[in-house]
Amino acid sequence: MLHSMLSGAVAMAWLACALFFLRFWRQSHDRLFAFFALSFAVLGVNSVVAALIDAQDERRYYIYVARLVAFLIILYAIWDKNRASRRG
């Protein structure tokens, strides 16, 4: 019960963050915000899937691969932003 509630809360919080960044992207057309929105949406969906998959399911490992992808998107977004600002 506590596990499901925590997973649901985490999923909702990530998806809300994703929506905020999506709004910033629509307002500013800055690609950084689009990457952030994508990354937090991945984390949100990831949390939902983690709650639905059985603890013994061996596909559980892929949840952490998806989490890693979300972090790599953020790293790429920061690198992309730094490159753009250096170019002026």
Next chain:
Amino acid sequence: MAEAVYILCALTSIACAVLLLRAWKRSQSRLLLWSGLCFVGMAVSNTLLFIDLVVLPTTIDLYVPRQLATLASASILLYGLIWDAS
């Protein structure tokens, strides 16, 4: 293989936190501060993940502390997005 993914999750989240906080120091943009703090929390969560699944025996379960660290990270960012960003 799974262990490598857990370590990479921890390392990438630490890298995200460092880069975002460095960018915040440079630009003083509050949104970068909240994002950086969010990834500090995610780094804690991912370090706990590695300790829970690789270091500690299966009899000890750190699921709840891990989820609480993740929830704290997301809540910090959400707080910043609601109060500081316009």
